[in-house]
Amino acid sequence: MSLYSLLHAHLGLTMGPLSIVAISAVLVMLIELLLPTRFLQLPVWLSLLGLLVALVDAFIHLSQVPQYSLHTLVSDGLASILTCLILLLSLLLLLFHVDELKSQTNQFPREGAYLFLFATAGALAMVTAVDLVTLYVGLELLSVSSYILVAMTRKRLALEGGMKYLVLGGVGSALFLYGASFIYGMTGQTNLYTIARMSHQLWLLNPAIVVLSFLLMLCGLGVKLSLVPFHYWTPDAYEGASASVAGFLASVSKSATFAMTLRVLLYLFLGSTHDVFPYVAAMAALTMVAGNLLALGQNKLRRLLAVSSVAQAGYLLIPIALLAQATPNTWPLVYNSLVFYLVSYSIVTIGAFAVLSILEQRYEVQEIADLSRLPRQYRWLRAAFACFLLGFAGMPLTSGFMGKLYLLIAALRLHELWLGVLLFAVSVISFYYYLKPIRTMYQKQLFTDNGEGQAVSRQTATQTVIAFCVLVTLLLGVWPGILLQAFSHVQWY
């Protein structure tokens, strides 16, 4: 590698936001070390500043021509759109994390601020990298930071959740890596583009090993995405973590891993003589059905949101399963529907966890039944929560409905109608358990104690996040073109 090629590698375009986030993570870590203990919130504000700079940088370069640097990083449509999305989501999460720091019940140490940044840097590496080594390092940077974040409050549930997440997440990365090692062994390459060029001859030589490594990688990523046979850690980790961390696992971590799954499976396994994508379709169907059925029996709000995120992962897997039928002409359809649903789902999730954090801090709401204790004057909070739950369920006029509609259209256009029909069938089931908290919130109160709840300082940041999420949910529900129009100009790959 000569200096000339390094200078002409367009590093600013491909790894600009990534390096801004990583550098600010290291800086915040050092500053936090030297800071007196009374400055509790300063590291979070500094992290927010770093994320904001990275977001602006990513947004400015959104319309640039895709570049490819150092055989490792790209700035194609998937990378740049997902970079913007991940930075925006992290920004929202850190913003309502500020309020969690203030609350006395939580005892969240301030080290969380830069761990969020490290995890975000890992997520950015996962969406921009096209090399198996870099993808693996990004995946682990995200995962290891999340293990610590989950266990960080050092309450009993948090430790147990973090431990389960760590053990199963570790198994997941080992499975992914074992699959990747076979791919390397058969091609001698770790670069996805190079492997994609060789993939046809790969399938001719030893199809059995390719299928084996496909299944290993799918299972490994399935653990991280909490697809159904591998979802056991999800409710425990979400219940133990603080609300912002649970929101992080459900939105940022999931978005980055879905983007990586799409890229890896598309580049490595598409030129196949043996069609492997029906396995993905089967997994999507299983996840949708089992996730929705599991959610029916949940009484705790946290566990309800966790299991519903399992079901949502099943919906998000549909576009990837559709790759079997897709030709390069119809790939944009797959990318559009996946990314649109990711945007809608992540925003709704963050909003729901922000509401949950207020409810837990003020009213110690744990179970769905506790929602009936909510005093009457909190009508905005109730309305916001109802909006998010309906967004999850896919009520018309919310972004969830539009997302599901585009998934259905994609399934229809690519002749996998049964997946779309199944999606709507299980969505009908999901209305039952999403409407349960809404009914509890709005039913007539059996006993009225109009207590103010826990005396908590004003949670302005959390309220801002909730307002933003409601706005985006409704806007995308009424006017999805605002995003889809932009997507139609994007060169995804």
Next chain:
Amino acid sequence: MTTVHIPLPSVLALAAILFCIGLYGALSKRSLIIVLVSLELMLSSVNINLVAFSQLGAFPNLRGQVFSLFTITVAAAEIAVGFAIVLAFFRFRKSADADDANSQKR
């Protein structure tokens, strides 16, 4: 100096056996320490795979060894975090047993 030639399939078989032992241990053992050791075993078997492919594979090159260096580093970080969490759990419960992590059971 004579070089001993080990055929690739036997190295891969060794890695596969180690991987399966690790997977079994990670999913079935009660002691959390053993679970973490099993995780390490799985990642080490991947390293054997990578190094074997980089020396004896169809396309021998150094990428596999570089990959395995990254794997070793990352695995060390992961296990360090794992032991930290186990230690915190042990202080809390006076136990490093997976069966004691059951407070979510209803």
